[in-house]
Amino acid sequence: MARSSSSLTSEDPAEAFIATLNLGAIETLALQARLNDKFEDRPLEERSSLPSNLSCTIHSPPEYGSYNVVYELTFSDGAHWALRIPYEEWNSIRATSMRLDILAQQYISSHTSVPIPHIHAYSCTTENALGHPYLITDFARGARLVDVWNDPSWWTGARRKERMFASLSRYMSELGSLEFDKIGRLDRVEPGGPYFIAPFPSRVALNDALDGPDGEMGPFSNLHEYLGTLLAERRKRYDSPRLAALSILLGSLPDPRYDSAPFIFNHPDFDSQNIFVDEGTAEVSAMIDWDGVAVVPRQLGALTYPAWITVDWDPIMYRLYKQKPHYDTEDDLHGYRTMYTALSQAQADVTRNSHVVSAIACAITEEHTTADIVHHLFNFVFGSSMFEALMGLENAPWYNIGLLDIARVTESHWNYFQNGDDSNEYNSADGEGEKDRGTGEDP
Incomplete structure (x- = not known):
């Protein structure tokens, strides 16, 4: 907190x-x-x-x-x-x-x-x-990082961001050295007894878009099972082209080398408001707010980037962040990620593109971010063809197939794109396109 x-x-x-x-x-x-x-x-x-x-x-x-x-x-x-x-x-x-x-x-x-x-x-x-x-x-002693990060006058003398990152990276590398064989919550039956990975106690706490009766979820054996289950839960409640797009992104972007065990602890809110730094040296002095700490895939755990240097991959948060008198540009943030990756060569391959996987996880579990992050990720994958890809997905047979339908591609689907039909223009600001996956019909 x-x-x-x-x-x-x-x-x-x-x-x-x-x-x-x-x-x-x-x-x-x-x-x-x-x-x-x-x-x-x-x-x-x-x-x-x-x-x-x-x-x-x-x-x-x-x-x-x-x-x-x-x-x-x-x-x-x-x-x-x-x-x-x-x-x-x-x-x-x-x-x-x-x-x-x-x-x-x-x-x-x-x-x-x-x-x-x-x-x-x-x-x-x-x-x-x-x-x-x-x-x-x-x-917790020291200066709260969120209060000084964007204050140029604070970062003088021995107080350097490189020094802060170096100390943070050392601690997170230590945390990442604790390895487990499942995704879930650390537990044991009695003091002194063996540790094991238990289910997450609350499915709703894992995904703010879920409702209905709460209860356990997991444990999971790999990243795709973990995030895929959370995404499937959302798509059961309602579906949309953006959630279908997330399914495609989840199947293609995460590095398969880090899909399975070992799994590691995360900091559940790895952001600057929960990091304290020494007033003299700027080295990390405390890390607070461990509510929900879990064992997760490596690219979502201790070896991922701290959230404040990946804020540009969450467009809603970045728009708010840019209202500050001093803020980090996209080039600044990319530079910090380059610096952070270089601090631990042993974990560099895990960390380097972990922000892509973190963005997918955020879009799945935080409903208000879904549309903007999907657009950002589609821009990353398809470049200038992003909107054409999203529009195509919304009108494609795969997305619109019902549970009892047999898959097919008809001439009308080809004609849609050949004619440049824009009658169903993709709207990035609203929830159009949601439908009940149980019937294949619009609600």
Whole structure:
């Protein structure tokens, strides 16, 4: 979650949630967690009764994002922590996902030096003194990268973007060295038991275009099975030429060398708002917001590019980004990708064109991006013939065939293109062309 403050307004659901929180309960939880840390060598039942002049300051109002409220906690002994409380309606699926998030972070921290804030205490249920699930971690130190990336005055002296990228690449290479044989979520049945790859707890969390009953999905054996299943779920709900185009792109653009195992961890929101850098050196000091961390194909995992240097492959986001006083041009972004790829020769082949696969995944799972990313990818594949290709797809027998139809190509289909018929001009701004794949008829 972003650490920057959001204003509390009457329209914001966080305000009502914050008003219900008991600061006394927060203080009790924080102090008990700190005592547990200080006296971890003593039996648990003795810790709450040990004499201590420890005190905790809760910085209020808290900061918050779309899903979580975050309180900064400072202790009289110098400890500096953060308490994060989700304010979504809680259920068993979210509780399972939170448990798996914590398990994966602890696994990563014990096997790498990736700077994940240390977890001190947590509850994945509402059955605690606070009445809400919570997570207590170290406070992320440093400057948030999103706040300084486009500020030329910040990048002076030792603070160089090359140095930041070098430290980030080292950490992500470490993360990418942890390999697994399936795509899904890391799990284990009991503490000390063997790890295994479990299903994703929520199909809806994987794809914001899905609705209906939620439930598990996976695990998967390869990239095409994983993304193909997510795309098929969307096309069941409704179909469109753009989704059909995605099916073609998915079948042709991903590098087949990275389709199958090994699979690696991702950072589920690998973007500049979740990266903190040292104020003196610009090296990465913390990486936050690991909600939904999973084991995924290599070109979608730790070895992909950070999202802020591929923003030009998401046209909607790039249009918004270009409204900033200082922004990276497409040449700048291509230069950063070249720099990042060169930092790790061992992983360069995986990273080099990973942004193409990431764009396909984004178009499949984030409905509002689909049309623009499909156009961008078709431009990449077909160049100046992009719109002709999309129009042809919309009117082609393959896209319009019904479940009970026998495939055929008739003279009328050839005549359509020979005559240059533009009566069904492809409209990039709306959802025309959607149809029910069950009948082959327009809804």
